[in-house]
Amino acid sequence: MIRTRQPCISAAERAAARQKILATVQQIPKGQVCSYSYVALIAGFPGRARLVAKILSDLPLAHQIPWQRVITASGRIAFPGDQPAHAIQRALLESEGQVFVGGKLRMADVGWRPMDERPLLD
DNA sequence: AAACTGACGTGAT
DNA sequence: CATCACGCCAGTT
Numbered sequence: 001m002i003r004t005r006q007p008c009i010s011a012a013e014r015a016a017a018r019q020k021i022l023a024t025v026q027q028i029p030k031g032q033v034c035s036y037s038y039v040a041l042i043a044g045f046p047g048r049a050r051l052v053a054k055i056l057s058d059l060p061l062a063h064q065i066p067w068q069r070v071i072t073a074s075g076r077i078a079f080p081g082d083q084p085a086h087a088i089q090r091a092l093l094e095s096e097g098q099v100f101v102g103g104k105l106r107m108a109d110v111g112w113r114p115m116d117e118r119p120l121l122d
Numbered sequence: 123a124a125a126c127t128g129a130c131g132t133g134a135t
Numbered sequence: 136c137a138t139c140a141c142g143c144c145a146g147t148t
Contacts, residue, residue, distance in 0.1 A: 009145080036130055049130040050144045057129055070129080078129035085129075102136090 020044055021055050028069040030096050032112040033105055035073040042114065053078065068092040069112075075104040 009017070024043040028034045034042075036049035045051060056067050068089045072078050077093075079086035081103075090100065098105055 014145090040130095047131095048144065050128075050146095053129040054145060067129085072129085073131060080129095083129095089129090 017043070017045060017051065018055050021052055022065055025052075025056070025065050025067065025070060027114075028066055028112050030066070030069075031098075032110050033069045033071050033075075033093070033098070033107070034112040035107070036070055036078070037073055038111075038113070039070055049073075071105065073107070075107045075111075 020043040021039060024039050025034075027042075028039075036052045037047075039052045040046060040048045043052075052070065056065075056070060059065060059067060071089075077086050077089050079089060093105070094100070098110060
C-alpha cells in the first residue's frame with residue numbers, strides 16, 4: 001500500500017492515543033456526558049477534539065465504550081439530525097436519563113468535569 | 123501536493 | 136438564542 005504522505009502522528013503514537021482516549025471515555029459516568037474537546041484534554045491531547053471524533057468513528061460494531069456520552073461542547077449531538085446515528089445516540093442518552101431541552105443537554109448540569117473537582121474550601 | 127472532509131470549538135453578528 | 140465564518144486537526148482523495 002503506497003502512502004503519499006506520512007500521518008500527522010506515527011501509527012504507534014496514534015495507537016497509544018486511541019487507548020488513552022477510549023480509557024477516558026470509559027470513565028464518563030452514566031448520567032453524565034462530556035465534550036470531545038474535554039475528553040481530549042483529560043486524555044492528554046489538548047486541542048484535538050477531532051481526533052477523539054475520529055477514534056470513536058473507527059470503533060468496531062461490538063464494543064463496550066459509552067460513545068454516546070461524548071457530545072459537542074455546546075451540548076448537542078454531533079451527528080446531523082437527519083442521520084440515523086443521531087436518533088440512536090439520542091435514544092441511548094435518554095435511556096440513561098438524559099433530557100434534551102431544545103435539542104441540547106445542559107452541560108452545566110450533566111457535564112462530566114473531573115478537572116473541576118476541588119476541595120470545598122472557599 | 124493541494125483540496126477536501128468531518129462524530130469539533132469559539133467568537134462575532 | 137441561531138447562524139456564520141473561520142480556525143483547527145487528522146486523515147483521505
